[in-house]
Amino acid sequence: MIAVIGWDGDRGAARALLQAVIAGRHAQVFLAELRDWPEHDLTQDVEAFADVAWETLTSALFESVDPHHVEWYLRHGQFSTYDPAGPESITAVDLTWQGDRWRRIGGSQAYHLVDDATTSALLDGLDEVDAALQQVAADRLA
Amino acid sequence: MSQPTTAALDGRRLYAQVIGTYRAYQGAIQVQNKRIVIVKVGAREQDPLAWRLRCEASDFSARAKRATFTRLGYDVAEVELPATVSVADFRRHIADANTDSEVSGVIVQLPVPARLAKQVRSIDPSKDLDQLTRRRGQAVCATADGMYRLLDPLLTSDDRVAVFGGKGFVGSGAVRLLREHGHDPIVIDVADSPAAARDATALISSVGRPHWLSVQQVGDRSRKVILDSGFTPNPARTERPDQPVAFGDIHPGLYRLARYATPVPGGVGPVEMAVLAERALTKDLGATIPPWTYGGPQLGALFTIGAELVSADILATRAHLAAPTTNRTDARISPAPSRPTRPPSRSTKPEVER
Numbered sequence: 001m002i003a004v005i006g007w008d009g010d011r012g013a014a015r016a017l018l019q020a021v022i023a024g025r026h027a028q029v030f031l032a033e034l035r036d037w038p039e040h041d042l043t044q045d046v047e048a049f050a051d052v053a054w055e056t057l058t059s060a061l062f063e064s065v066d067p068h069h070v071e072w073y074l075r076h077g078q079f080s081t082y083d084p085a086g087p088e089s090i091t092a093v094d095l096t097w098q099g100d101r102w103r104r105i106g107g108s109q110a111y112h113l114v115d116d117a118t119t120s121a122l123l124d125g126l127d128e129v130d131a132a133l134q135q136v137a138a139d140r141l142a
Numbered sequence: 143m144s145q146p147t148t149a150a151l152d153g154r155r156l157y158a159q160v161i162g163t164y165r166a167y168q169g170a171i172q173v174q175n176k177r178i179v180i181v182k183v184g185a186r187e188q189d190p191l192a193w194r195l196r197c198e199a200s201d202f203s204a205r206a207k208r209a210t211f212t213r214l215g216y217d218v219a220e221v222e223l224p225a226t227v228s229v230a231d232f233r234r235h236i237a238d239a240n241t242d243s244e245v246s247g248v249i250v251q252l253p254v255p256a257r258l259a260k261q262v263r264s265i266d267p268s269k270d271l272d273q274l275t276r277r278r279g280q281a282v283c284a285t286a287d288g289m290y291r292l293l294d295p296l297l298t299s300d301d302r303v304a305v306f307g308g309k310g311f312v313g314s315g316a317v318r319l320l321r322e323h324g325h326d327p328i329v330i331d332v333a334d335s336p337a338a339a340r341d342a343t344a345l346i347s348s349v350g351r352p353h354w355l356s357v358q359q360v361g362d363r364s365r366k367v368i369l370d371s372g373f374t375p376n377p378a379r380t381e382r383p384d385q386p387v388a389f390g391d392i393h394p395g396l397y398r399l400a401r402y403a404t405p406v407p408g409g410v411g412p413v414e415m416a417v418l419a420e421r422a423l424t425k426d427l428g429a430t431i432p433p434w435t436y437g438g439p440q441l442g443a444l445f446t447i448g449a450e451l452v453s454a455d456i457l458a459t460r461a462h463l464a465a466p467t468t469n470r471t472d473a474r475i476s477p478a479p480s481r482p483t484r485p486p487s488r489s490t491k492p493e494v495e496r
Contacts, residue, residue, distance in 0.1 A: 041260035043260070082331060084192075108230040109228075
């Protein structure tokens with residue numbers, strides 16, 4: 001599934017692209033940082049975004065996904081900034097489900113850059129961010 | 143149509159004037175044992191060539207900063223991090239510099255990988271010489287500041303300025319300064335059509351793509367001024383030393399249609415360094431540092447001393463910069479505002495040929 005999710009925080013509204021790959025009760029959830037919200041940093045707001053993403057996911061999937069079998073990833077690339085971005089990257093995030101919300105484990109140690117081979121494999125299963133955003137926009141108009 | 147003769151806006155000359163003047167403060171900095179930390183994130187061999195060239199350009203800039211701050215009496219520490227550095231380690235290096243009382247300034251060389259870009263905002267604002275934290279109400283980055291200082295004596299209210307890369311870090315700073323000074327710039331992202339700039343009399347580019355902006359895209363009308371902050375190292379130069387060191391964003395065919403233009407290299411880059419020098423010294427030595435402004439191609443750098451704007455040449459004849467004489471009529475070029483925090487507005491600029 002894909003969706004653009006929003007969150008209002010101390011620094012105003014922000015949006016991120018949510019992409020989820022579902023397999024039974026397992027899910028890989030990707031949040032892409034988008035360049036039109038330069039004040040926001042997913043690594044600072046990741047718990048809040050995860051909560052919104054989870055709500056979106058479970059609403060769409062009727063809570064079929066087990067929160068203990070969810071992998072969380074951040075996606076960064078040229079879609080994240082108006083400046084040069086370097087190669088697209090995937091960062092795994094250590095989040096734990098606390099019954100009603102997601103919490104990051106280990107502060108800034110919670111982020112782990114995924115190696116090239118795994119990144120390539122993960123990206124193979126996802127639409128490119130620009131294409132996904134266009135799809136979301138088209139779905140809204142339909 | 144006869145083509146105008148392009149006059150180079152000589153950043154190296156301005157740099158020599160500014161740093162030559164500011165070197166008078168070298169001893170005052172040295173006794174404070176101040177240090178500037180420059181953080182760099184490298185590229186990997188398997189990364190795309192365009193990204194590796196970006197990182198190479200960043201190395202050029204880091205070397206220029208090291209040379210500049212060293213000339214002013216600072217120790218310079220460069221922290222070189224691998225492309226795969228973790229968020230935690232990246233933030234830790236910045237935090238270490240933030241808390242070190244001997245560190246006066248922290249600069250992260252841009253670009254960094256997108257996943258790290260917003261971590262740069264963890265720099266202590268009081269040590270953020272290049273305004274990388276992008277806090278509202280603060281100055282803009284040194285490159286944008288320098289570009290505006292170059293433009294200021296040349297623009298009139300009739301000029302229309304187009305900023306290519308106007309949504310990026312440097313370009314957005316230039317856009318902000320232009321708006322603050324009453325202009326209505328045309329903001330063009332790399333994904334936009336450059337044709338929107340066809341009628342602009344001034345072009346600014348901070349895109350970082352070699353020779354990408356050409357007459358074919360924006361037309362062959364003459365322009366008053368072109369500022370090019372692009373700097374892409376020439377990979378062929380390692381085997382062909384006769385080749386240029388680097389390429390700017392502006393194609394030579396377009397460059398030649400400008401009355402004034404910044405060369406690459408030797409244009410915007412040295413001006414950026416001159417801005418950083420002023421910011422560092424002002425931070426550490428306070429109000430004794432005369433801010434510089436640009437008097438145009440003929441005058442070069444001018445310094446605000448009390449109520450005057452003074453040329454670098456005349457300032458060099460004065461014995462004590464920290465306690466300058468303010469009544470010498472031979473040194474006076476024009477009235478100056480009382481210690482501006484930004485370059486003087488157009489109403490106070492010296493007269494130069496337009």
